[in-house]
Amino acid sequence: GDSVTQTEGLVTLTEGLPxxxxxxxxxxxxxxxxxxxxxxxxxxxxxxxxxxTDNKRTxxxxxxxTLHKSSSSFHLxxxxxxxxxxxxxxxALRYQGGRALIFGTGTTVSVxx
Amino acid sequence: xxxxxxTPRHKVTGKGQEATLWCEPISGHSAxxxxxxxxxxxxxxxxxxxNQAPIDDSGMPxxxxxxxxxxxxxxxxxxxxxxxxxxxxxxxxxxxxxSAETLYFGSGTRLxxx
Numbered sequence: 001g002d003s004v005t006q007t008e009g010l011v012t013l014t015e016g017l018p019x020x021x022x023x024x025x026x027x028x029x030x031x032x033x034x035x036x037x038x039x040x041x042x043x044x045x046x047x048x049x050x051x052x053t054d055n056k057r058t059x060x061x062x063x064x065x066t067l068h069k070s071s072s073s074f075h076l077x078x079x080x081x082x083x084x085x086x087x088x089x090x091x092a093l094r095y096q097g098g099r100a101l102i103f104g105t106g107t108t109v110s111v112x113x
Numbered sequence: 114x115x116x117x118x119x120t121p122r123h124k125v126t127g128k129g130q131e132a133t134l135w136c137e138p139i140s141g142h143s144a145x146x147x148x149x150x151x152x153x154x155x156x157x158x159x160x161x162x163x164n165q166a167p168i169d170d171s172g173m174p175x176x177x178x179x180x181x182x183x184x185x186x187x188x189x190x191x192x193x194x195x196x197x198x199x200x201x202x203x204x205x206x207x208x209x210x211x212s213a214e215t216l217y218f219g220s221g222t223r224l225x226x227x
Contacts, residue, residue, distance in 0.1 A: 037216075044204060044218035045156070090156060100146055100169055101216060103156040 002027045004093045004104035012110045013081055021076040021107045023065075023091030034067050034074040035092040035101065045090060048076075081111045115139075117219035119205050125225045126195045134190040134222045138207030144168075145188045146216060147180055150202040159203075162188060195226045 003026045013019055025032060033052040037045040049060040051067040051074065058065055065076045074091060091104040118137040126132050138145045147159040160170040162182040170180065177195075182188040192199055202221040208214035 044220050045216075046218065047215045050215070100158045100161045100172075102158065103148075105155040 002029075002093055002095070002102050004091050004102055006089075006091055006104035006107050008107045009105070010108045010110065012112070015083055015111055015113055016080050019076075019078050019081045019085070019109065019111075021089055021091075021109070023074045023076065023104060025072050025074065025091075025093045027072075027093060027095055029095035030069075031095060032067075032069075033094045034065075035094070036063070036065060036074075036076050037090040037092060037103070039088040039090070039106075041087070045088075048089070081109075083111050083113065085109055086111045117205055117207050117217055119203075119219035119222050121222060122220065123223045123225070125227065127227050128196060129194050132192045132195050132199075132224055132226075134192075134203050134205075134224070136188045136190070136205030136219060137186055138188070138205070139209075139217055140186070142207035142209045142217070144208045144214070145182060146206040146208070147188070147190050148204045148206065150204055150221070156204070159190070192224070195224070197226045200224055200226045 005024045007022045035050040036048040038048045039045040049058045051058040054069045063078045065074050067074050088106050088108050090106045092101045094101045120135045144163045146161040149157045158172040160173050160180045165182045177193045180190045202223050204218050204221045206216040206218045208216050
């Protein structure tokens with residue numbers, strides 16, 4: 001079945017350094033929609049960015065990701081982490097006409113001064 | 114726009130008791146989703162409705178969990194004979210269109226089964 005894999009459970013880094021969160025997916029369908037949701041402490045998840053166009057970079061709030069269908073990946077990147085980026089990040093998959101959004105297990109990002 | 118409203122925020126039940134969780138989606142949204150969130154499993158899909166009709170309940174534990182959407186303004190998730198492993202945050206989300214739709218989550222109900 002469809003699945004999303006996030007290899008890092010926890011990422012710790014110092015403010016100002018770049019961050020990359022890995023996301024790979026598995027689906028038999030050729031037109032997947034990929035999403036990143038962010039959840040800050042004591043809040044509910046909210047959409048960070050999304051894409052369904054192959055090899056096109058999507059950006060929002062300093063973060064960016066590119067859907068690569070050839071490698072089934074949708075990694076999230078930011079060039080310079082801020083303290084406020086500390087949160088839980090979920091990668092998620094849906095395909096056109098498909099069932100509900102499938103989430104990965106999430107990556108916790110902890111940014112320190 | 115008040116967002117997705119979930120009640121209660123916290124619920125504590127004894128083992129074997131019933132728990133009913135409520136969700137009011139954003140007005141005008143056609144789809145309602147239920148997810149369960151735990152530290153170990155992350156966000157697990159339970160079930161969803163579109164235009165009040167049940168579309169997919171593949172994530173629901175069949176024996177004790179049930180969900181309904183009697184009208185467009187609310188949905189309920191009922192857990193019968195609650196067990197300690199049911200302890201989690203139950204999140205409701207709504208969305209307004211298509212497969213590339215954005216899900217808007219409520220604040221969740223934290224269920225604790227003693």
